[in-house]
Amino acid sequence: MNILVVGRGGREHTICWKLSQSPKVSKLYCAPGNAGIASVAELVAINEGEFDKLTAWAKANAIDLAVIGPEDPLFEGIADAFEAAGVKVFGPSKAAAIIEGSKSFTKDLMKKYNIPTAAYETFTDFDTALAYVKAQGAPIVIKADGLAAGKGVTVAQTLPEAEEALRTIMLDKAFGQAGDKVVIEECLFGQEMSILSFVDGETVRPMPEAQDHKPIFDNDKGPNTGGMGTYSPVPHMPKSVYDEAVRTIIEPTARAMVAEGRTFRGVLFAGLMITPEGKPKTIEFNCRFGDPETQVVLSRLESDLLDLFLATVDGRLAEVQPKWSDDSAVCVVLAAGGYPGSYKKGDVIDGLDAVTESTVFHAGTALDADGRIVTNGGRLLGVTATGATIDEARRKAYTDVDRIRYEGKQYRTDIGKKAL
Structure with a gap:
């Protein structure tokens, strides 16, 4: 099958990396992609918001499935555009993407259907x-x-x-x-946990839980970012809490969206707070894979990702049970100096060829005129390692973090420590 992934970040690199392992994928493209994605997919120079160009290109190149990564085009109706063009698409409709696009809509939805939230x-x-x-x-x-x-x-x-x-x-x-x-x-207090789920209407197939680190500095200090690192599983969180979150939050939300005439098909991301009493409450919903949660969760996926995408799009999720590794995964995000404020672009990134124990997913990178990988964003790389334990995965990831060099290198040193 010919697959087109739309997006340019670490999430899209991870999706492309996982899809490239499927024997069913004959040709893999990414629009517009980045310097790292170029190693696993052919880049297409069309931006995420150019719906007419993307759909025309997909039809001209016999694309069997388009996979949409980022939230902005989903909220603007990119999935509807692909459907109207007759191209199968993984990602929710504009009507369903409102679950991320409007926090007030989502809070009102949870209130109406008695879904636990603040x-x-x-x-x-x-x-x-x-x-x-x-x-x-x-x-x-x-x-x-x-x-x-x-x-x-x-x-x-x-x-x-x-x-x-x-x-x-x-x-x-x-x-x-x-x-x-x-x-x-x-303000809810407790520990945060993220659960991403494949959803095809009312059928929910939850992925293993992950925990993100939003603030820029160690010990959760400083301003919020898009995410400075993740780990999965969250071993100090009892399975009963995970099961309760799926039963009382994620599954009822999927049903509620169907009842509201906004059937959700794609990845539903639940950002949760686990209260000191052990009760999950909803902080937010996203209408797509999270970044950097995707890096750790898909690193643990043993099933063929393409099969899961197709089952979701075709409404066959009830027939599929994804398989997940018992391994742990840790992702450490390397950011540009100054992020999440202003930052410089164009600095050469060295040491990527010295990485031996991790997979490095590119986010804000580009190739310069000399073919060197350079900084091109705020969050640059997600150094992701797996191991039998969180401790082992952390050790591998940070060993490789030390091997990567560029001016203004910034990262947290405590990713996954809460699990130890």
């Missing part, structure tokens, strides 16, 4: 929102309603911090139209 209110007026925050007190969570590349959420520990977050979102328009509305939530 108490919340929604606002479109700055003064009213600020008055509510002052009445509630801190800590409190401020969220831009729309898509903000994982950066539109502030867990404000003080009232001045909460007011600043509101000003940044609603008045300064740091996230554009995504901040026309804000969701203000009670």
Whole structure:
């Protein structure tokens, strides 16, 4: 089969890497891809938002399945565009992608169907929102309603911090139209856990749990990022908690989307908080594979990923049971100096050929005129290793992290420590 993956990050590199292992894939393309993806797929110079060009190219090149990686094109209707062009596509429709594209929609959905989540209110007026925050007190969570590349959420520990977050979102328009509305939530305490699931309507096939590290610095300090590293499984989380999350959150949400006429087909990502009492509550839903969760979860997949994609698209998930390795996986993200603020591009990355114990998934990289791999984004590489234990996987990953060199290298040294 001819497969086209749409996207350019670490998630898409991981998807391409896993698909390249399938004996059923005859030709693998990625649009637009990156320097690392070029090692496993042929790059196509079309951007994610160019729906007409992508669908025309897919038809001209006999693509049997398009796989959509990032959230923005999904929310804008790329899956609908491929379907209208007669090309089979893995990824939810625009109507279903609203589960990530509007936090207020999702909170209202959970309230309507009694799905566990934090108490919340929604606002479109700055003064009213600020008055509510002052009445509630801190800590409190401020969220831009729309898509903000994982950066539109502030867990404000003080009232001045909460007011600043509101000003940044609603008045300064740091996230554009995504901040026309804000969701203000009670602050949940506990440990975060992510569960990604293949969903084809009402059938849910959950993947192994993972835990992300959002803040830029060790010990969860500093501003939030798109994710500085992950590990899977989360051994200190009882299986009963995982099972409860699937039973009380993920499966009811899939059913709720069908009931609302927004049937979800693709990967549903549940970001969860496990309270000190051991109860899972929903922080957020995403309408696609997470990054960098994908790196660790797909590293543990023993089944053919293409089979799972096709079963999801064709509504046959009930017939399929994915197989997962008992190994542990750890992904350490290497970022550019200055990220998540401003950062430089074009620095040469050395030492990738010295990596021996990990798979390095490229995110923000490019090739320069001399064919050298250079920095081209905020999060650059996901150094991902597997081992019999989290400890072994961490040791392998950090051994290879030390081998990679570029100016301004930035990473966390504590990925996976919570599991030890």
